[in-house]
Amino acid sequence: MPAGTADDTRLYEVACAQLDRAAAVIDLDPDQYTRLIEPRRSLVVSLPVRMDTGELVNFTGFRVQHTLTMGPTKGGLRFVPDLSLAQCGALAMFMTWKCALLALPFGGAKGGVRCDPAQLSTGEMERITRRYAAEIEPIIGPEQDIPAPDLGTGEREMAWFYDTYSHAVGHAEPACVTGKPQALGGTPGRKEATGLGVVFVLEAALEREGKVPAGQRVAIQGFGNVGAVVAAELHARGAQVVAVSDIGGAVAAPEGIDVPALAGWVREHGSVAGFPGAAAIERDALLEVDCDVLVPAAREGQITAANAPRLRCRLVVEAANGPTTPEADAILAERGIALLPDVLASGGGVTVSYFEWVQGHQKYVWTAEEIRERLRSQLRDAHSRVVEASGQLGVDQRTAALCLAVRRVGEAAQLRAVFP
Ligand code: NAD
Numbered sequence: 001m002p003a004g005t006a007d008d009t010r011l012y013e014v015a016c017a018q019l020d021r022a023a024a025v026i027d028l029d030p031d032q033y034t035r036l037i038e039p040r041r042s043l044v045v046s047l048p049v050r051m052d053t054g055e056l057v058n059f060t061g062f063r064v065q066h067t068l069t070m071g072p073t074k075g076g077l078r079f080v081p082d083l084s085l086a087q088c089g090a091l092a093m094f095m096t097w098k099c100a101l102l103a104l105p106f107g108g109a110k111g112g113v114r115c116d117p118a119q120l121s122t123g124e125m126e127r128i129t130r131r132y133a134a135e136i137e138p139i140i141g142p143e144q145d146i147p148a149p150d151l152g153t154g155e156r157e158m159a160w161f162y163d164t165y166s167h168a169v170g171h172a173e174p175a176c177v178t179g180k181p182q183a184l185g186g187t188p189g190r191k192e193a194t195g196l197g198v199v200f201v202l203e204a205a206l207e208r209e210g211k212v213p214a215g216q217r218v219a220i221q222g223f224g225n226v227g228a229v230v231a232a233e234l235h236a237r238g239a240q241v242v243a244v245s246d247i248g249g250a251v252a253a254p255e256g257i258d259v260p261a262l263a264g265w266v267r268e269h270g271s272v273a274g275f276p277g278a279a280a281i282e283r284d285a286l287l288e289v290d291c292d293v294l295v296p297a298a299r300e301g302q303i304t305a306a307n308a309p310r311l312r313c314r315l316v317v318e319a320a321n322g323p324t325t326p327e328a329d330a331i332l333a334e335r336g337i338a339l340l341p342d343v344l345a346s347g348g349g350v351t352v353s354y355f356e357w358v359q360g361h362q363k364y365v366w367t368a369e370e371i372r373e374r375l376r377s378q379l380r381d382a383h384s385r386v387v388e389a390s391g392q393l394g395v396d397q398r399t400a401a402l403c404l405a406v407r408r409v410g411e412a413a414q415l416r417a418v419f420p
Contacts, residue, residue: 032410045135063111076150078112097405142175175360178353187356188368195229197348214238222298235259245286249273296323318342341398
């Protein structure tokens with residue numbers, strides 16, 4: 001797999017090392033390992049796009065499908081300046097494990113466009129999204145590969161994507177993408193799904209200790225789609241959100257931040273920085289704030305060997321994908337800091353995406369209550385399976401979750417056998 005930046009190559013190596021570890025624990029059949037260690041399909045596309053200035057610029061787009069064994073593939077679209085094939089390859093593999101752990105009938109995928117949405121006009125974003133959708137059209141579709149939002153994309157981009165794909169096939173095809181606006185067949189609850197899922201998994205974990213979110217002191221890195229919902233939901237349950245950061249800065253208040261007021265501030269000013277209801281702290285000091293629960297909800301590779309010795313929480317809940325490096329994992333384990341892994345904790349988004357895909361096929365809309373309840377129950381079931389496997393296999397929860405996922409996909413690969 002061609003490399004991106006050194007960080008991306010590292011991320012890809014981490015993804016492979018995670019598979020190696022799970023394979024060793026469950027004694028995975030070598031044939032199954034061979035089929036899972038490399039992505040099945042990777043597409044790189046060049047997107048000539050007319051900018052507002054009249055200039056024609058080539059953007060690079062990617063789509064990686066990790067395994068085609070489990071059904072269609074599923075995974076988000078990232079519009080970030082540092083996107084690479086290696087980054088997509090690693091994240092596609094993570095998606096395979098996430099879907100398998102949550103018992104969703106999908107393999108993993110990831111893709112997007114290397115660009116900086118902050119520097120692009122609405123028209124430029126639309127032209128990039130549409131050209132990207134058209135270029136990857138041969139390998140996507142409701143029964144092939146179903147994209148969804150991720151960093152730098154949201155409902156707006158999914159609407160353009162849906163429209164472009166529907167034009168290509170000659171009829172409206174709502175099941176070709178998830179995370180659409182509700183007016184276009186999007187599902188109630190998709191926007192909040194990942195953050196809400198994080199909270200459901202945290203609640204299930206606390207319950208086993210006889211605790212509830214109320215009274216827990218929580219620090220949250222990132223105040224975007226995921227972090228802002230985690231903050232709001234935990235605040236509503238009586239937790240004290242003691243610190244929040246985003247790319248622009250961080251704020252802390254040991255007695256708890258007024259989260260609705262913070263959300264209002266961010267809507268107006270674009271960042272948590274400068275919020276008058278809490279003290280300013282260094283952005284990266286957020287991770288080292290004294291708290292019960294630390295929720296990384298920004299990007300990968302945030303908790304590292306450098307800062308893990310200084311964390312002052314008792315539980316890390318991984319809302320982001322891949323926020324903890326393997327070296328940091330080992331340090332946290334040594335320090336007795338528990339961790340709810342991303343593959344479980346951040347699974348709410350893809351679970352509700354699955355509900356949206358099902359509704360698209362059924363042409364029948366579920367209620368918000370149905371979605372919330374099904375999400376809660378699927379995530380709690382997955383959490384129970386992980387806790388049980390962790391005990392049975394004598395491994396941490398990340399490894400246990402991966403073992404369950406790898407075993408499931410490996411078994412499916414074996415049953416389908418090798419073609420031809
Ligand atoms: P987003 O772009 O809406 O929000 C990201 C937030 O992180 C922003 O507030 C940004 O300012 C902040 N941030 C970025 N770099 C930071 C840094 N160095 N320090 C502090 N804050 C920083 O993205 P999102 O959709 O909320 O996704 C966040 C993470 O969750 C990503 O890892 C994503 O892959 C993962 N995730 C998202 C979903 C989803 O449904 N949106 C699902 C599963 C996993």
